[in-house]
């Protein structure tokens with residue numbers, strides 16, 4: 001069957017389709033390099049599952065206290081092996097990425113200690129965990145102080161500033177790999193390694209934690225390969241492979257992971273309790289799929305950057321640069337364009353494709369926000385999803401795509417909606 005017609009059946013005009021195909025052709029070299037990375041990561045995951053002797057019994061479940069859950073314990077060994085760490089916690093009891101980060105912080109910091117963020121302002125939700133914004137139960141309320149070293153204007157670590165900021169009280173340093181929703185570059189694993197070496201040169205006992213959200217499997221090494229003592233992330237992002245219905249992970253030095261476990265449950269019990277409640281098959285299979293799913297999301301992000309850049313919009317990261325996370329932001333310049341873009345993403349989804357996203361006044365935001373997500377797992381951002389605050393410069397942020405063809409369809413549909421609203425002209429491509 002002719003592809004043009006299948007796309008037409010889904011609502012994509014021929015000119016939009018052809019324009020997209022032209023860009024796909026140009027990206028084949030890039031995509032081959034992404035496939036190369038995912039192949040290496042896939043082999044790492046399979047190798048670890050074999051070495052840890054994952055068996056049918058591991059796909060069973062426990063309830064109640066969850067003592068001796070072989071599936072849970074073996075999966076934690078698999079994560080530790082893939083990330084080259086001594087230990088890991090991988091649990092459905094960890095509700096989300098923020099929770100995982102909070103457990104790692106509270107578990108390892110004590111009153112009087114200081115935490116430094118050396119990659120500038122951390123992710124929004126951590127502001128309340130740390131107490132940057134006063135918040136009940138924050139680290140600040142427990143007498144844990146915080147300071148911050150911003151990245152340099154060129155986006156690199158301020159190594160001199162970091163050395164100066166470290167004091168006798170500094171117990172822990174946190175580094176956010178992904179830019180999240182900041183306008184900065186995402187940090188590469190190599191850059192993170194240099195910053196950690198700098199911290200360790202001042203005092204080797206400072207715990208270096210990396211917020212690894214959105215970064216897993218985008219490179220062939222992880223921050224734990226370049227000296228991070230703890231790496232932390234969410235299972236409804238990259239490592240859950242779209243199949244994990246909930247969860248977070250913490251991997252790193254055994255002592256620090258154990259400290260975290262006493263916060264995850266409670267002192268004395270640590271990682272011994274916590275049933276897997278039926279999620280083991282999804283966690284294993286999701287981790288197995290994760291390298292390929294991450295590659296699909298990366299291809300979608302690169303495709304989108306190129307599709308929109310050539311129409312005159314600015315994309316961050318741009319169409320050419322290397323990627324270290326799966327987030328893309330595109331500045332569309334008008335509220336109508338942000339809404340049209342999100343409508344297209346929604347229309348291309350496997351779930352809830354028939355609903356129309358509208359901007360609304362979300363709690364906690366100053367401006368209306370429009371969101372598109374038609375996901376199998378609620379809030380999952382390894383699935384194709386987009387959101388945009390309705391304020392200048394009218395940028396949309398989007399990420400995910402469980403498969404490359406579904407990511408491609410989403411981006412073409414966003415362009416189709418922009419075209420339908422009269423907001424773009426599709427360049428003519430000879431057929």
Ligand SMILES: *Cc1c(COP(=O)(O)O)cnc(C)c1O
Nearest residue numbers: 096097098123178180211213234
């Ligand atoms: C998503 C994210 C978090 C928080 O994860 P949640 O699962 O939403 O709580 C923290 N840091 C970064 C960089 C993230 O992208």
